[in-house]
Amino acid sequence: MPLNESWQTAEIxxxxxxxxxxxxxxxxxxxxxAKRPIMIVGHGIIEYEVEGNYLIDCLIELARKGKIPIVVSASTNKEFLAREYEPAAIMSAIDISNRLTDPEWKGLDGKESYDLAIFVGLPYSMEWTILSGLKHFAPGVKTMTLDCVYQPNASWSFPNSTIKDWAANLKGIVTNLGD
Incomplete structure (x- = not known):
């Protein structure tokens, strides 16, 4: 499969x-x-472990270094709390995505809207649909997906890759943000 080919067949x-x-x-x-990034994390991130490291730990480090608030689903929240990280909000991915399309919404803290939404760990078809909606109805919000499969509806996406390559890229992002 080409690197920039949709992972879900029949979707155009x-x-x-x-x-x-x-x-x-x-x-x-x-x-x-980004002036105001936000990260939306689904339960899919919990299952990935590479070379003894859970990728959820990498996301927590990314959020801390990049000062990025994380919105998690209810099922993912306990994993973040177990690592002594308090997410900015517990909310469904659909709900936060709908709020991102509202130009009047001033964010979780009431200050101003977000200009970069980072998605990771959501089911592929759900993320596809959410990113399609944001692409068409939230032109002021750039989107990035940090999953190991290409999401054509995002502004930026990793290519289709192995879990090991994906983990190396995530670790690279975290390392570089510290510089």
Whole structure:
């Protein structure tokens, strides 16, 4: 399967497709440029472990270094709390995505809207639909997916890759943000 081919067959994203994150530096630049990033994390992130490290720990470190609030689903919250990390909110991915389309919404803290939404760990078809909605109805919000499968409806997406390559890229993003 090509690196920038939709992982879900029979889905056609349209003429505007995600740019590939082929190096961690690309994601770092997007995160640094964002004035108000937010990360939406689903339960899928809990199951991944590479070389003895859980990738949820990598996301927590990314959120801390990048000062990115994390919104989690109810089932994922206990995993973050077990690692002594308090998410900014517990909310369904659909609910937070609907709020991101509202130009009047001032964010979880009531200050201003978000300009970069980072998605990771959601079921592929759900993320596909959410990103499609944001692409069409939230033009002021750039989207990035940090999953190991290409999401054409995002603004930026990792290519289709192995779990090991994906983990190396996530660790690279975290390492580079510390510089």
């Amino acid at each position: 994203p349209g003429p505007k497709k995600a740019s590939l994150i082929i190096k961690p530096d690309i994601a770092d630049a997007m995160i640094r440029r």
